[in-house]
Amino acid sequence: xxxxxxxxxxxxxxxxxxxxxxxxxxxxxxxxxxxxxxxxxxxxxxxxxxxxxxxxxxxxxxxxxxxxxxxxxxxxxxxxxxxxxxxxxxxxxxxxxxxxxxxxxxxxxxxxxxxxxxxxxxxxxxxxxxxxxxxxxxxxxxxxxxxxxxxxxxxxxxxxxxxxxxxxxxxxxxxxxxxxxxxxxxxxxxxxxxxxxxxxxxxxxxxxxxxxxxxxxxxxxxxxxxxxxxxxxxxxxxxxxxxxxxxxxxxxxxxxxxxxxxxxxxxxxxxxxxxxxxxxxxxxxxxxxxxxxxxxxxx
Numbered sequence: 001x002x003x004x005x006x007x008x009x010x011x012x013x014x015x016x017x018x019x020x021x022x023x024x025x026x027x028x029x030x031x032x033x034x035x036x037x038x039x040x041x042x043x044x045x046x047x048x049x050x051x052x053x054x055x056x057x058x059x060x061x062x063x064x065x066x067x068x069x070x071x072x073x074x075x076x077x078x079x080x081x082x083x084x085x086x087x088x089x090x091x092x093x094x095x096x097x098x099x100x101x102x103x104x105x106x107x108x109x110x111x112x113x114x115x116x117x118x119x120x121x122x123x124x125x126x127x128x129x130x131x132x133x134x135x136x137x138x139x140x141x142x143x144x145x146x147x148x149x150x151x152x153x154x155x156x157x158x159x160x161x162x163x164x165x166x167x168x169x170x171x172x173x174x175x176x177x178x179x180x181x182x183x184x185x186x187x188x189x190x191x192x193x194x195x196x197x198x199x200x201x202x203x204x205x206x207x208x209x210x211x212x213x214x215x216x217x218x219x220x221x222x223x224x225x226x227x228x229x230x231x232x233x234x235x236x237x238x239x240x241x242x243x244x245x246x247x248x249x250x251x252x253x254x255x256x257x258x259x260x261x262x263x264x265x266x267x268x269x270x271x272x273x274x275x276x277x278x279x280x281x282x283x284x285x286x287x288x289x290x291x292x293x294x295x296x297x298x299x
Contacts, residue, residue, distance in 0.1 A: 001219060002216055002219040002220055002223065002235065003235055003238055003239065003242055004242065005211050005212060005215055005216035005219070006212065006216045006220075006239060007238075007239050007242035007243045007246055008207070008211065008212075008246055009207070009208060009211070009212035009216065010239075010243045010246075010247075011243065011246050011247055011250055012203070012204045012207040012208055012211075012212070013204070013208065015200050015201075015203065015204040016200075016201060016204030016205060016208065018200065018201075019195065019196040019197075019198050019200060019201035019204075020194060020195045020196065020201065021187070021191040021192065021193060021194050021195075022074040022075075022077070022078060022191070023071065023074055023075075023183060023186050023187035023190060023191050024187045024191050024193045024194065024195060025195075025205075026070055026071070026074060026183050026187070027180065027183045027184045027186075027187045028195065028205065029205060029208050029209055029213060030066070030176050030179050030180040030183055030184075030213075031180055031184075032205065032209045033172070033176045033209050033213045033214060034173065034176050034177050034180055036209070036214070037169055037172055037173040037176065037214070038173060040169050041169050041170065041173060044169065046167035046169045046170050047167060047170070048167075048170055049166060049170070054164060054166065055174065057158070057162040057163065057164070058166065058170075058171050058174040058175055059174060059175070059178045060155075060158050060162075061155050061158055061159050061163070061171075061175055061221070062174060062175025062176065062177075062178040062179050063155075063178055063179070063182070064151045064152070064154045064155030064158060065151070065152060065155035065156075065159075065175070065217070065221075066175055066176060066178070066179035066217075067178065067179040067182040067183060068147065068148070068150075068151030068152075068154075068155070069148050069151040069152045069155065070179075070183075071182065071183060071186060072144045072145070072147035072148035072151055073086065073090070073144075073145075073148045075141075075144040076141050076142075076144035076145040076147075076148060077141075078141075079138050079140045079141035079144060080138045080141045081138075081141035081142065081144070081145050086145050086148070087124075087240060089142075089145040089146065089148070089149055090145065090148055090149050090152070091121060091124045091125065091236065091237070091239075091240065092121065092149060093149055093152055093153055093156075093233055093236055094117050094120060094121065094230065094233040094234045094236060094237065094273075095117055095118075095121055096149065096153045097153060097156060097157065097229050097230050097233040098113070098114065098117050098230045098233075100153070100157060101157065101160075101228070101229050101230045112272055112275070113230065113231075113272065113273050115269075115272055116234065116268075116269045116270065116271070116272025116273035116274075116275075117230070117234065117269065117273060118269070119265055119266075119268055119269030119272065120234055120237030120265075120266050120269025120270055120273065121237065121269070122262075122265055122266075122269070123237060123241075123262045123263065123264070123265030123266030123267070123268070123269055124236075124237050124238075124239075124240045124241070124262070124266050125262070126258060126259070126261065126262025126265060126266075127240040127241050127244060127259045127262035127263060127266065129258075130256040130257075130258035130259040130262060156224055156229050156232070156233055157229060159221055159224045159225060160224050160225070160229040163221065163224065163225040165225070168218045168222075171218075171221070172213075172214060172217070172218060176213070220232070230273070231273055231274060234269070234270050234273040234274065235270070237266040237269055237270050238263075238266055238267065238270055240266070241259070241262070241263035241266055241267075244259055244263075245263075
């Protein structure tokens with residue numbers, strides 16, 4: 001579900017950026033999310049965090065994932081970085097997570113998972129190179145692309161290490177409010193804040209607010225909190241292939257022949273990352289067995 005919603009977001013973003021400046025569009029998106037979540041909180045009255053540390057951790061994840069990642073992505077494109085080059089750099093996130101997760105999140109990344117990470121990155125790169133031109137543009141554009149990579153990596157690891165069970169309404173409200181406080185001044189300073197209120201703009205904004213910002217990101221942070229950061233980040237291997245297929249179906253964009261083996265390679269890498277070792281499956285079966293049930297023999 002996350003993969004489908006996240007990949008569709010890139011297609012709807014192409015629609016939206018035809019009608020608004022990038023940071024202005026992002027600020028408008030965040031303002032709509034904050035308004036909807038604020039009204040929902042007034043109606044449903046969820047439980048808010050009581051400790052200052054919980055507020056801090058929610059704000060930091062919002063600062064990294066929402067403000068840092070998306071602002072850096074848009075600014076990188078605005079300073080001449082091609083979409084293909086940006087995708088190549090940000091697709092390295094699962095490798096970076098695999099390197100840092102043992103020290104920062106206490107996760108063990110075994111050899112088979114490393115092989116899956118390598119295959120997944122390779123497959124994603126093949127798809128990107130087959131579909132896109134690669135151009136750095138300027139050192140500033142490259143710097144913003146690296147900032148996007150580091151922001152999403154830091155946000156993922158921060159959520160994994162410090163995240164606590166919180167109402168999705170509350171966590172999203174805090175994170176998007178922090179992000180809006182960062183993005184809106186940047187849009188005011190760097191752009192003329194042009195918006196053309198066309199049906200395509202409204203359709204794109206509606207999807208990115210509901211499907212991408214609220215549902216997809218809630219799924220992502222929930223998976224990170226309850227799973228392993230290296231496994232969850234591996235889902236991003238399939239974002240370029242899924243986006244290519246959705247763009248083909250919706251926008252009629254051609255899928256080059258070289259992209260198909262890249263998709264298969266990315267899928268195989270994800271399977272290796274997600275698979276449970278035999279010992280882990282055996283332990284899980286024994287843990288899930290009802291009390292008093294006969295235990296399966298082990299080697």
